[in-house]
Amino acid sequence: MKPLLSVRDLRVWLDTARGPLSIVDGINFDIASGQVFGLAGESGSGKTITALALLGLLPAGARAAGSAMLDGRDLLTMRAAQRRRTRGREIAMVFQDPTSSLHPMLTIERQLTEHLRYQLGMSREEAYERAVHLLTDVRIPNPRAALRGYPHQFSGGMRQRIQIAIGLACEPRLLVADEPTTALDVTVQAGILRLLHRLCEEKDLAVMLITHDLGVLSALADTVTVMYAGRVVESGSTAQVMGGSRHPYTRALIDSLPHPEASDGALVPIAGDPAGPESRPSGCAFHPRCRYMEPSCAAAVPSLVRMDDGREMACPLDPLVVSRVR
Amino acid sequence: MSLLELRDVEVVYQRSDGTPVPAVVGASLDVNRGEIVGLVGETGCGKSSLARAAVGLVSTTRGSVIFEGREVHVLGRRARPASERRLQLVFQNPYESINPRRTVGAQVADAFAISHAQPRSSFRARVEHLLQRVGLPETMARRFPHQLSGGQRQRIAIARALAADPAMIVLDEPLSALDASVQAQVANLLVELARDLHVGMLLISHDLAIVRHVAHRTAVMYLGVIVETAPTDELWKAPKHPYTQALIDSIPHADGAGHLPVALPGEIPDPANPPSGCRFHPRCPRVMEMCRSEVPRLVAKDGGREVACWLHDKPPVFQQSADVPRVSP
Amino acid sequence: MSVAAISNPLASSWRRIPGAWRQPVTIAGLVIAAFWLVIALAAPLIAPADPLAQGAALYQAPSAAHLMGTDELGRDVFSRVLWGARISIPLAMLLVALAFTIGGTLGGLAGYLGGWVDELVMRAADFVFAVPTILLAMAVVAALGPGLFHAVLAVVLVSWPGHARVVRGLVRTTMQSEYVAVGRLLGSPTHRALVVDVLPNVAGPVIVLAALEIGNAILLLSALSFLGLGARPPTAEWGSMVSTGAQHFEAWWIGVFPGIAIVSVVLAFNLLGDSLRDAFDPKAIIKARGA
Numbered sequence: 001m002k003p004l005l006s007v008r009d010l011r012v013w014l015d016t017a018r019g020p021l022s023i024v025d026g027i028n029f030d031i032a033s034g035q036v037f038g039l040a041g042e043s044g045s046g047k048t049i050t051a052l053a054l055l056g057l058l059p060a061g062a063r064a065a066g067s068a069m070l071d072g073r074d075l076l077t078m079r080a081a082q083r084r085r086t087r088g089r090e091i092a093m094v095f096q097d098p099t100s101s102l103h104p105m106l107t108i109e110r111q112l113t114e115h116l117r118y119q120l121g122m123s124r125e126e127a128y129e130r131a132v133h134l135l136t137d138v139r140i141p142n143p144r145a146a147l148r149g150y151p152h153q154f155s156g157g158m159r160q161r162i163q164i165a166i167g168l169a170c171e172p173r174l175l176v177a178d179e180p181t182t183a184l185d186v187t188v189q190a191g192i193l194r195l196l197h198r199l200c201e202e203k204d205l206a207v208m209l210i211t212h213d214l215g216v217l218s219a220l221a222d223t224v225t226v227m228y229a230g231r232v233v234e235s236g237s238t239a240q241v242m243g244g245s246r247h248p249y250t251r252a253l254i255d256s257l258p259h260p261e262a263s264d265g266a267l268v269p270i271a272g273d274p275a276g277p278e279s280r281p282s283g284c285a286f287h288p289r290c291r292y293m294e295p296s297c298a299a300a301v302p303s304l305v306r307m308d309d310g311r312e313m314a315c316p317l318d319p320l321v322v323s324r325v326r
Numbered sequence: 327m328s329l330l331e332l333r334d335v336e337v338v339y340q341r342s343d344g345t346p347v348p349a350v351v352g353a354s355l356d357v358n359r360g361e362i363v364g365l366v367g368e369t370g371c372g373k374s375s376l377a378r379a380a381v382g383l384v385s386t387t388r389g390s391v392i393f394e395g396r397e398v399h400v401l402g403r404r405a406r407p408a409s410e411r412r413l414q415l416v417f418q419n420p421y422e423s424i425n426p427r428r429t430v431g432a433q434v435a436d437a438f439a440i441s442h443a444q445p446r447s448s449f450r451a452r453v454e455h456l457l458q459r460v461g462l463p464e465t466m467a468r469r470f471p472h473q474l475s476g477g478q479r480q481r482i483a484i485a486r487a488l489a490a491d492p493a494m495i496v497l498d499e500p501l502s503a504l505d506a507s508v509q510a511q512v513a514n515l516l517v518e519l520a521r522d523l524h525v526g527m528l529l530i531s532h533d534l535a536i537v538r539h540v541a542h543r544t545a546v547m548y549l550g551v552i553v554e555t556a557p558t559d560e561l562w563k564a565p566k567h568p569y570t571q572a573l574i575d576s577i578p579h580a581d582g583a584g585h586l587p588v589a590l591p592g593e594i595p596d597p598a599n600p601p602s603g604c605r606f607h608p609r610c611p612r613v614m615e616m617c618r619s620e621v622p623r624l625v626a627k628d629g630g631r632e633v634a635c636w637l638h639d640k641p642p643v644f645q646q647s648a649d650v651p652r653v654s655p
Numbered sequence: 656m657s658v659a660a661i662s663n664p665l666a667s668s669w670r671r672i673p674g675a676w677r678q679p680v681t682i683a684g685l686v687i688a689a690f691w692l693v694i695a696l697a698a699p700l701i702a703p704a705d706p707l708a709q710g711a712a713l714y715q716a717p718s719a720a721h722l723m724g725t726d727e728l729g730r731d732v733f734s735r736v737l738w739g740a741r742i743s744i745p746l747a748m749l750l751v752a753l754a755f756t757i758g759g760t761l762g763g764l765a766g767y768l769g770g771w772v773d774e775l776v777m778r779a780a781d782f783v784f785a786v787p788t789i790l791l792a793m794a795v796v797a798a799l800g801p802g803l804f805h806a807v808l809a810v811v812l813v814s815w816p817g818h819a820r821v822v823r824g825l826v827r828t829t830m831q832s833e834y835v836a837v838g839r840l841l842g843s844p845t846h847r848a849l850v851v852d853v854l855p856n857v858a859g860p861v862i863v864l865a866a867l868e869i870g871n872a873i874l875l876l877s878a879l880s881f882l883g884l885g886a887r888p889p890t891a892e893w894g895s896m897v898s899t900g901a902q903h904f905e906a907w908w909i910g911v912f913p914g915i916a917i918v919s920v921v922l923a924f925n926l927l928g929d930s931l932r933d934a935f936d937p938k939a940i941i942k943a944r945g946a
Contacts, residue, residue, distance in 0.1 A: 042505040155593050156369070185368035185532065190576040190589035197586055212506055215578035219586050243582030256510040257580055258535035266517060267539050269510030273475040381840060405844035415840055423833040427855035433834070436851075440842045483837075490841050 003030035010066040038221030044276030046230040092167035096179035098159035102151040109147035157188035229285035236311025328356035335389035349375035364541030371547040414487035418499035420479035431467025437489035477508035684926025695740040702734035706891040724908035735891035747872035758818030766826030780816035806885035859935035867928035870921035
């Protein structure tokens with residue numbers, strides 16, 4: 001089936017006084033309709049910048065190259081007018097901090113109906129009814145009363161639901177969610193994850209879920225792509241990547257997390273700090289921290305290789321060597 | 327006698343419009359030498375306020391904070407008494423708790439400089455020793471904070487506290503601002519330090535999972551009240567309080583199995599306007615009639631456990647005589 | 656990790672100065688300021704004539720003998736411009752030092768002690784801010800009597816609130832920071848926190864303000880002299896020279912050259928102040944190459 005979004009060789013770099021600084025170094029992925037695509041990575045991995053590039057929201061001084069085909073149109077080379085139409089209608093974004101992404105001085109009604117009236121040309125009454133419907137969809141109690149309210153009157157979880165409602169207002173095909181639950185309590189997070197799951201199923205919505213939280217990905221994502229220092233290191237179904245990864249970084253990351261079963265013994269950390277754009281090692285970016293490192297790892301950037309079971313991995317080592325620590 | 331004793335501590339702060347918000351209501355907790363006690367809870371549970379009250383950064387409106395047998399003073403204009411300097415606090419955000427304009431070595435040496443106990447010439451060696459202790463290279467002493475990563479900065483914050491030769495360290499969400507792979511490093515360091523230096527630690531966190539690996543005992547807070555305390559393993563294997571169970575159930579597991587965590591209905595109420603009776607009752611899956619009106623007491627159970635829940639307590643018998651105290655809401 | 660943080664991480668001010676000084680704007684400011692400082696020092700050696708000597712012909716246009724011509728009393732304008740630097744620049748620096756000392760101390764006390772001290776200082780500052788600067792300065796000089804010394808006092812009086820406000824804000828913010836709390840928990844008395852934690856944070860912005868204020872001070876002094884309230888004749892002060900020049904429009908060189916001198920000195924210190932501000936600013940944004 002033809003994918004909804006097809007990204008090929010996406011590169012993002014920053015123009016600095018010391019020359020171009022590569023932040024995303026040529027990544028590829030596909031997202032199908034109704035699929036939750038997980039993009040995993042720590043700080044410096046470039047996952048957020050990838051999302052910003054797709055939406056045309058790169059900060060000043062950053063440039064993108066490559067292609068991102070959404071239904072036959074390249075998101076990266078769109079003109080401003082077309083981009084404005086695409087954002088909201090085809091592709092929408094939900095950010096991490098609902099406090100700063102909602103306008104503190106506009107009512108919820110205003111913030112919800114604004115898009116409806118601008119993008120879809122609805123009248124005030126039509127937009128209002130649709131807003132009520134949207135809030136009901138995201139399970140906000142008393143939608144009509146809520147519309148009259150201001151963001152500060154709602155809790156973090158509620159604000160995140162409102163943000164999702166705003167994102168879904170014009171029925172986009174793809175929702176990009178950047179760390180949507182990181183700032184929320186774990187019990188509230190569970191509610192948002194269930195909400196996203198339901199919306200995905202009901203509306204055939206594709207979701208690009210960007211997070212460092214592997215637990216969240218495991219619960220919600222259908223496929224997971226793991227990024228490190230601007231490159232994809234592994235990609236496959238959630239069960240493959242999280243249930244039985246053979247990539248040293250993914251493996252090490254999962255092993256460093258508190259495991260529900262193994263409560264005894266210390267956690268197994270990864271030595272050093274995550275590599276960022278300014279400190280990207282030569283060859284395989286993870287090699288200085290990798291327990292299986294060999295001298296050849298520093299020489300060349302490993303390419304993403306497709307395995308028999310459909311997953312992709314960028315590590316030249318024999319997968320059998322990378323065994324479970326626990 | 328425990329190293330740190332919190333007894334019926336109440337912390338109230340004022341909102342900008344003047345309404346008093348009881349952040350902590352009647353919390354009691356003990357920490358012993360060499361023991362790590364985890365305090366977990368979500369937003370609005372008051373754990374940060376309790377942490378600050380425990381070291382004297384904020385005052386308590388009721389209850390007592392006793393450290394090494396002596397009452398802890400609230401920090402005012404005067405310098406903190408020497409006896410209390412062995413009670414330290416590590417803040418959550420390593421980007422804000424370290425002065426960007428001083429070298430990290432100078433900041434680690436602050437405790438030495440303040441105590442005047444030993445000559446300046448000894449500082450360098452002692453700072454290097456401390457840096458080693460927290461797993462940082464000695465050469466780092468000359469660097470400025472912006473040259474360090476988040477994990478390194480948090481280690482500096484810990485080294486700084488260690489310089490005061492503490493008997494007890496309170497850590498307010500020390501891992502939250504760090505990357506996942508780095509959290510494990512610092513968590514292991516804390517366990518090591520508690521064991522090797524025989525330091526007691528009160529570890530505040532919203533992350534129940536990582537506290538599990540670090541703390542010997544865990545206390546769970548909800549809306550200003552400690553609802554359960556138990557040895558960590560026991561808490562996970564057999565939680566007694568429904569909120570603890572809900573917290574455990576809502577943690578997503580990174581196993582690729584695709585299970586959606588269980589969501590707790592409702593919202594955390596406004597601390598200024600808590601529900602009557604048991605504060606958790608509007609959201610509790612096992613709520614009983616009495617929970618709505620009677621505030622549960624923290625009751626000791628076998629195995630060093632405590633829980634405040636009517637499921638595990640006999641209801642007070644109401645008699646006509648006036649000398650039976652009524653449980654106040 | 657934000658993109659901005661990648662390209663210009665939070666920096667220790669001193670390490671960042673070398674980079675910032677490579678900017679053309681900074682270099683220009685430095686060069687011009689240095690130039691004038693040298694002139695101020697070396698004027699007696701460089702000036703071809705005594706600034707007060709009235710020997711030459713009156714109203715002579717600029718020529719080889721008199722590079723900037725002669726004024727209405729036959730004095731060499733070039734020499735007077737050079738000697739003017741010896742008045743304006745050192746006085747401005749003295750002035751800023753005084754304003755900074757008085758304002759900084761008052762602001763520091765206000766920020767540190769709070770309460771009625773804070774109220775008092777800030778209301779006094781508000782009063783000064785409420786009145787247009789030049790008018791207030793004029794009023795002070797009028798009260799004290801014209802003269803360069805009184806003009807300096809007047810400018811100090813109108814300048815101290817700016818310093819006070821900056822220092823107060825910084826002291827307050829820093830005292831509430833977490834690292835000061837850490838220090839207090841370690842047993843540091845509050846006065847140690849002032850020296851060890853507050854001072855390094857205050858130093859940067861205060862230096863920037865001082866640099867910018869020098870330019871301001873020169874302008875104010877010249878303005879007061881222009882109005883006849885500052886330097887008295889026959890002192891070679893730029894402001895009063897411009898004033899004379901305004902009365903003798905056809906002999907344009909009498910006023911224009913001192914005017915250019917004022918402009919260039921003020922510009923130099925403003926550029927310097929701006930560059931210092933960028934150098935000390937830890938949140939400097941990305942500067943795209945060449946932009």
